[in-house]
Amino acid sequence: MATLGALSLVAAACGSVDPTIAGAGPRGVPTTLPPPTTTTTLDPSLTATEGYFQIPVGGADLYNVANGTVVQTIAQGLTLGFISRSGEWLEVVTPCGTTAFMTDTQVTPVAKTVSPATSDLSQLVLALDPGHGGRDWGGVGPTGASEKSINLDISLRLKQLLETPHEIDFVTGAITPGSSYPAVKSVLLTRSPDGPDGGDYELGLAYRAGLANAAGAHALISIHNNTVPTQEVDRPGSEVFYSLAAPDSDRLAGLIYDELVKSLAPFDANWSGGTLLGARARMDPKSGGDYYGLLRRAQMPSVIVEGAYLSEPEEEALLKSADFQQAYAEGVYRGIVRFFTTADTSNNIFSPEPFPDDAGTVSTRSCKIPSQADVTP
Ligand SMILES: [Zn+2]
Structure with a gap:
């Protein structure tokens, strides 16, 4: 299940589908998703730059941009950084280094603040x-x-x-x-x-x-x-x-x-x-x-x-x-x-x-995004 989720995210972030979806989805899903700002999942420069938030108790939903469905409920206690924000949508970097969407109705984003150099x-x-x-x-x-x-x-x-x-x-x-x-x-x-x-x-x-x-x-x-x-x-x-x-x-x-x-x-x-x-x-x-x-x-x-x-x-x-x-x-x-x-x-x-290039220790194909379903109460 989680593997399918990760694969869906790969497809979603490749931008091969119309990012605009019509009709309200389940659980009050917003009607329109913003277009993804990245075109590949493992762009070496891909990084969260806008802020971060912690997934609350009970988890939070991760959306597939292709059809607006919930890919999975991501596990509580994780912290995710986000790349962009459009209305209530946050484009996040998942623990597997792919991109996906979440809404700010389930989480409380902290905007990045530039930390001035300090000796304090x-x-x-x-x-x-x-x-x-x-x-x-x-x-x-x-x-x-x-x-x-x-x-x-x-x-x-x-x-x-x-x-x-x-x-x-x-x-x-x-x-x-x-x-x-x-x-x-x-x-x-x-x-x-x-x-x-x-x-x-x-x-x-x-x-x-x-x-x-x-x-x-x-x-x-x-x-x-x-x-x-x-x-x-x-x-x-x-x-x-x-x-x-x-x-x-x-x-x-x-x-x-x-x-x-x-x-x-x-x-x-x-x-x-x-x-x-x-x-x-x-x-x-x-x-x-x-x-x-x-x-x-x-x-x-x-x-x-x-x-x-x-x-x-x-x-x-x-x-x-x-x-x-x-x-x-x-x-x-x-x-x-x-x-x-x-x-x-x-x-x-x-x-x-x-030294030759390092591809990283976790591959997108095998990486599993931690799921709330796996959290022991
Ligand atoms: Zn090590």
């Missing part, structure tokens, strides 16, 4: 992106721990840190209660426990970046962990990938890298790593743009954090522990704070490396 943490809007979800597990450890679940746990710890005022000792890394570093204004999770299955659902990259764009976030931090190291190393093999397109992403990545390694290094493990440890970027040699679809679409300083190697037994054991997850979150937190409150930079920022 209490003014910050941040987007956190727990990597993978649903059928997309990401990496899997030797005992079966999934990256999607660990990424969400770390992201929730990071959200909690960002939403609480602190003192920070940047020499020791200690974070204690206090008021020198206030709570940020808001933290938006792309994948949230408010959604279905406790936050275990899949999302496309256009959706994830689009949400950060629609919220006018000051930074986008995507939380991941790694697999398949190429060598043993004498310190945590953390990598932080930065966006080539969004200015200052390299400085953000460098500071997060430095603080993350400070947090993780005291743990006892035979660390594994890749060829370069530090802040890195991957460039599509053809376009000169970002290899990573998420970073390519984000309109603010944005990074992908790969904290440790889930494929390695010792690191999997650490990643499953609360202490290590908290240390990971604290490292990223301090990096974010330094980025916004200082002019510091890092000595561990590498130049971009050529």
Whole structure:
């Protein structure tokens, strides 16, 4: 059913049908749909730019532009960004990165506000992106721990840190209660426990970046962990990938890298790593743009954090522990704070490396938009 829904959306967004429909549909459906503003579903530049809203309890209807019928009731707790607004119609980017329509009678849209640059943490809007979800597990450890679940746990710890005022000792890394570093204004999770299955659902990259764009976030931090190291190393093999397109992403990545390694290094493990440890970027040699679809679409300083190697037994054991997850979150937190409150930079920022284009981890064909029917009451 959900697969059929996704396919209908593909057809709808291709603009191959008359977008104008006559006659009132069920449940007071408006009589005329606005024409779609996009002509393809996976346009690399497709992103939500106008605002966002959360799906209320009970879900909300997603409409097929071809015939005005409800494709599905999308699950409560999800947040969707929208591309355009015409009367009561909102053209949204679905979690699968396709476009569809919804009405503002079921949701309360928040218009995007342009967030002025600030060093005041209490003014910050941040987007956190727990990597993978649903059928997309990401990496899997030797005992079966999934990256999607660990990424969400770390992201929730990071959200909690960002939403609480602190003192920070940047020499020791200690974070204690206090008021020198206030709570940020808001933290938006792309994948949230408010959604279905406790936050275990899949999302496309256009959706994830689009949400950060629609919220006018000051930074986008995507939380991941790694697999398949190429060598043993004498310190945590953390990598932080930065966006080539969004200015200052390299400085953000460098500071997060430095603080993350400070947090993780005291743990006892035979660390594994890749060829370069530090802040890195991957460039599509053809376009000169970002290899990573998420970073390519984000309109603010944005990074992908790969904290440790889930494929390695010792690191999997650490990643499953609360202490290590908290240390990971604290490292990223301090990096974010330094980025916004200082002019510091890092000595561990590498130049971009050529890398072929990334199509994304979720394909439109297989992606399922989370349905209210699957929400356990
Ligand atoms: Zn990942």
